[in-house]
Each structure stands twice: as structure tokens, then as C-alpha cells.
Amino acid sequence: MNADAPPAAPLLSLRDLTVRFRLRHGVEVAAVTGASLDLAAGECLALVGESGCGKSVLAAALLGLLPANTEVTGAALIGGVDVLAADERTLARRVRGRLIGLVPQSPAAHLNPVRTVRSQLHETVRELLDPPRDRLPGLVRQAAARASFPADHLDHHPHQLSGGLAQRAATALALVGDAPLLLADEPTTGLDRDLVDATTGELRRHADSGRAVLIVTHDLTAAQRVADRVAVMYAGRIVEVAPAADFFGTPGPRHPYAHGLLEALPTRAFRPIPGMPPELSRLPDGCAFAPRCPHATTACHEQPPQYDGLACHHPRFPLPEAAGA
Ligand SMILES: Nc1ncnc2c1ncn2[C@@H]1O[C@H](COP(=O)(O)OP(=O)(O)OP(=O)(O)O)[C@@H](O)[C@H]1O
Ligand code: NI
Structure with missing residues (x-):
């Protein structure tokens, strides 16, 4: 059955998801901070970013699969259920496998x-x-x-x-x-090309049949093949959300980090982003990417505002007209 016109209300509405792991000796890992996303029926969104940036933790939070020492705040509405607030019984009976x-x-x-x-x-x-x-x-x-x-x-x-x-x-x-939302965490890792194609094809079909797919990956090529929109995560925050065609084509990403991720691809400049991501237990107050960012200014000592799907003080260009919100 094909759902050509996705309903106006999003299938998944994630608001301000924040996940903290409390470790011994007062160490706190800021795995996800203030993540918000909407996902429509029929849509496939790829969540991309370097290893350790919080992608899998975001997905695990939606299923209530995080360990007991975890503090989760925010809301994630799907099918009228706030899965972040659901108790174990609800998660087991109504959420996992069904929603x-x-x-x-x-x-x-x-x-x-x-x-x-x-x-x-x-x-x-x-x-x-x-x-x-x-x-x-x-x-x-x-x-x-x-x-x-x-x-x-x-x-x-x-x-x-x-x-x-x-x-x-x-x-x-x-x-x-046949859950309305499918989370696929690195579904193409370790697969040969034919299987990557088969897997991305199946995920695409799932979205095309009116469901929503959130694919977590650091395989940007797979993301390009399958996704309608891309969300880029850095140090636990979503720093850019953009239509895949704009992101991978013209005009390209707006956030310098997202731009660097693409430029690092062997099929592009093959130029890795210098430096390393920060430790999530010792994040700076301001923009976490600033120490690696060629465009950073003193403004970056503060957290950039979230605006038009972007969190950056100095985007590479203003929002192109008619780009999806
Ligand atoms: N149970 C846990 N206790 C403490 N820290 C954790 C726990 N689970 C994950 N983390 C930390 O949270 C951060 C985000 O991890 P996550 O698995 O979400 O990364 P990822 O973006 O999925 O990376 P990858 O691409 O390697 O899968 C990492 O720093 C990780 O070490
Ligand atoms: Ni992961």
C-alpha cells in the first residue's frame, strides 16, 4: 500500500532529547544534548556523524534500551505515545517491535x-x-x-x-x-556492495510504503543513496538538518563540520578534518566544533542558537530559498 501524501503531523516528534551517563567519581558523559527532530511518514532520515558522537545513544533512548545509570530528558512522541516517558511494560508491549x-x-x-x-x-x-x-x-x-x-x-x-x-x-x-518507525543502526557496516544495495533498497521500500525510517550511519555514501533528509551530529548535538539533495548536491552543507565530513570522503577531496572530537565528559561551554573549525571566532565561545535547522555562528551560506524546514 502506498501513502503518497504523508499526514501533516509528524510520525516521530523528538524534542530536546538529552542523555547523560553518570559514571563513578562524579564523571558525567554528555552523550546527547538538546536533540530535536521531526520525521514524516514516508520519509527516510539519515543521522550521520563521526564515531562516538551519540547516534546510537539517541536511537537506544527511543527504545528505552539505555542502562540504569542514565538520565534521559525531553520528549519523543510517536503514535500518541511519549516513548521517553513510557514504563518498561509499555515499552515491551506497545513500543518495541510494534511502534x-x-x-x-x-x-x-x-x-x-x-x-x-x-x-x-x-x-x-x-x-x-x-x-x-x-x-x-x-x-x-x-x-x-x-x-x-x-x-x-x-x-x-x-x-x-x-x-x-x-x-x-x-x-x-x-x-x-511493520512498525511505523524503523531505526536502522549502521545497517550497512561490514556488508559487501551487493548487500549494501539490497539493504538500502529494503529500507527505502519501507519508507516508500508510508512508514518512517531513521538510519544511523557514518557511511555517507549509503546515506546519500537512501535518505530524503540528513541530520548531522557532533559531540552529542544535532548541528545541521538538511534535505539530502541540497546537502550532497548543490549548495552543499551549511555547517563547517558537515562540509568537512563530506570533504573527507575519498570520492571528494579526501581531506580529513584536522583534530579530534572532544571527550563527551569534558565538553567546552561554547560550540564544541570551534577548536577544529577554520572559521571560528570569539562568538563561538558561546553555544550557537538553533535556527533554520542549523546550529552555527557562521554558516557557509544563508538558507537557500524553498529548502525544507
Ligand atoms: N552505557 C554507557 N555508559 C557510558 N558512556 C556511554 C554508554 N554508552 C555509550 N556511551 C558513550 O556515549 C557516547 C556516544 O556513543 P554512541 O554509541 O551513541 O556513538 P555513535 O555515534 O553511535 O558511534 P559509532 O559510530 O561508533 O557507533 C560515546 O562517548 C560512548 O562512549
Ligand atoms: Ni553507533
Whole structure:
């Protein structure tokens, strides 16, 4: 079924998500700070940024999968439920798999090591779809096929699968509930080109059928192929949100960090951004990118305001007309 006209109200509305890990000796890790995003039905948004910038933590927060020493504030509305405020029972019964499907970053860690793929799919199909008994085997085969998981490997255990097959098994499990929001955390990491194409194709189809897909990745090439919009994260903050066509094409990114990320690609200037991201337990007061930014001024000693999908004191150019908000 195709939903050509996405509803006006966003499918996911994330407001001011802040995540703090409290460690021993008073150390606090500022993993995510003030992240806001809207995601419409039919839309695929890629959340990109260097390793450790908070992408997976943002995704895990939506599913209530963070450890107990974590402080999470903000709101994330999906299907009328604020998933950040939901208790464990609500998360288990209404959110995970039903409102939000997850393709995890490390499928091997999420699959049950002592059970075959068939038995795990069987359980998930029964739990989420509750079909008549005689339809179960067919639905399990169908679920596997949707993620290009080969039927002749259904009776294998996770340790007998290659990384790529484990990824497809995890994707198959994530797709079963046809959740309105699918989170895919590094779904293309470690896959060869054909599988990258198959996986991004499946995610795109999922969005095109009227659902929303949030893909977390540092693979900008995969992001370009699949995403309608791009959100760039740096040191726990979303610093730019832009339509993918503007971002990867003309006029390009507006934030100097986002520009640097693209310029670092082998297919572009192949020039890495000098320096390292800051430690999230010792963030500066002002713009966290300033120490690496060629355009930084004294204004950058303060946090830049969030405006027009951008957080920067000196964007590379003003917002192009008619760019999506
Ligand atoms: N349970 C935890 N306790 C303390 N710190 C954590 C915990 N989980 C994640 N972090 C820290 O939070 C920060 C963000 O981690 P996250 O996994 O979200 O990064 P990422 O952007 O997904 O990176 P990658 O691309 O490598 O997956 C990192 O500094 C990480 O060390
Ligand atoms: Ni991650």
C-alpha cells in the first residue's frame, strides 16, 4: 500500500532529547544534548556523524534500551505515545517491535545465540502478528525473504552465520511488526556492495510504503543513496538538518563540520578534518566544533542558537530559498 501524501503531523516528534551517563567519581558523559527532530511518514532520515558522537545513544533512548545509570530528558512522541516517558511494560508491549522496529548495530549481540533463526522469527511473528497456527510457517518464510535472508539458512544458529547474514536475520526480525518507525543502526557496516544495495533498497521500500525510517550511519555514501533528509551530529548535538539533495548536491552543507565530513570522503577531496572530537565528559561551554573549525571566532565561545535547522555562528551560506524546514 502506498501513502503518497504523508499526514501533516509528524510520525516521530523528538524534542530536546538529552542523555547523560553518570559514571563513578562524579564523571558525567554528555552523550546527547538538546536533540530535536521531526520525521514524516514516508520519509527516510539519515543521522550521520563521526564515531562516538551519540547516534546510537539517541536511537537506544527511543527504545528505552539505555542502562540504569542514565538520565534521559525531553520528549519523543510517536503514535500518541511519549516513548521517553513510557514504563518498561509499555515499552515491551506497545513500543518495541510494534511502534518502533530496530535493526541493531551489532546483530550478533541481539540475536539469541542458542536458538535458530527460524525459531526466533517464529517467536517474533507469533508475538507481534498472532496469526492462526497454520499460517505461521509461511509468515516466517515471508519475513526471512523480506530481508533477503536465505530460506536454506533458517535452521542455522547465529554463530553459523556470516556477519552479512546475521545482519539480514536481525533486519528480518525488525521488519516483522511493520512498525511505523524503523531505526536502522549502521545497517550497512561490514556488508559487501551487493548487500549494501539490497539493504538500502529494503529500507527505502519501507519508507516508500508510508512508514518512517531513521538510519544511523557514518557511511555517507549509503546515506546519500537512501535518505530524503540528513541530520548531522557532533559531540552529542544535532548541528545541521538538511534535505539530502541540497546537502550532497548543490549548495552543499551549511555547517563547517558537515562540509568537512563530506570533504573527507575519498570520492571528494579526501581531506580529513584536522583534530579530534572532544571527550563527551569534558565538553567546552561554547560550540564544541570551534577548536577544529577554520572559521571560528570569539562568538563561538558561546553555544550557537538553533535556527533554520542549523546550529552555527557562521554558516557557509544563508538558507537557500524553498529548502525544507
Ligand atoms: N552505557 C554507557 N555508559 C557510558 N558512556 C556511554 C554508554 N554508552 C555509550 N556511551 C558513550 O556515549 C557516547 C556516544 O556513543 P554512541 O554509541 O551513541 O556513538 P555513535 O555515534 O553511535 O558511534 P559509532 O559510530 O561508533 O557507533 C560515546 O562517548 C560512548 O562512549
Ligand atoms: Ni553507533
